[in-house]
Amino acid sequence: MTELSLIKTRIQAGIWEGILTGAAPDGGVPDLRVTHLGKLLNTVAVSPDPGTQGQWAVKIAIPPELLSDGVQTFLIQDGATGETLNSFNVVTGEPLGDDIRGELDLLRAELDMLKRAFRRHCNETM
Structure with missing residues (x-):
């Protein structure tokens, strides 16, 4: 099994974007889970990079209703193993x-x- 690695590329227009490398154990689309304060978000899009084998484009829409004063932390995890691949904070x-x-x-x-x-x-x- 290949280790998954997720690297942030940018946040633009309320969407966190990154590049995921590695392969899912079954060879399909990697299952990513994003949580905020323990609540699962359904705003993740994972699509294959046509130019690079084993590389995926990840986009996570940040729901505006979750933004409030202070620091909001979002965890990105491998849905199969529960391993945290990355995280990001929004400070407002x-x-x-x-x-x-x-x-x-x-x-x-x-x-x-x-x-x-x-x-x-x-x-x-x-």
């Missing part, structure tokens, strides 16, 4: 930006405190 919303800016401000404040302590230490040792 302003609250996430506030969290990152808050963390950056905290890091800057800590860096300033360390600089002051280091300068004070250097002045004391002279």
Whole structure:
């Protein structure tokens, strides 16, 4: 049995696209399953690449109703073995930006405190 390998090529117009290499155990179309928060999505299309033997084009439509503030994670698994082949995240919303800016401000404040302590230490040792 050939190992399946899935590589992302792009996300465009709400569709995740990738290239799947390897062969299904029965020689047919590989069975891929995509889940979001444990729920199975029925938006996967797998079609053979006419120019390359054993290579498949994968397209996964991202349902807009699943997008909300925060990070949404999608898992792509081999339906036959359950092995995770790839995953992707969609990050949306302003609250996430506030969290990152808050963390950056905290890091800057800590860096300033360390600089002051280091300068004070250097002045004391002279």
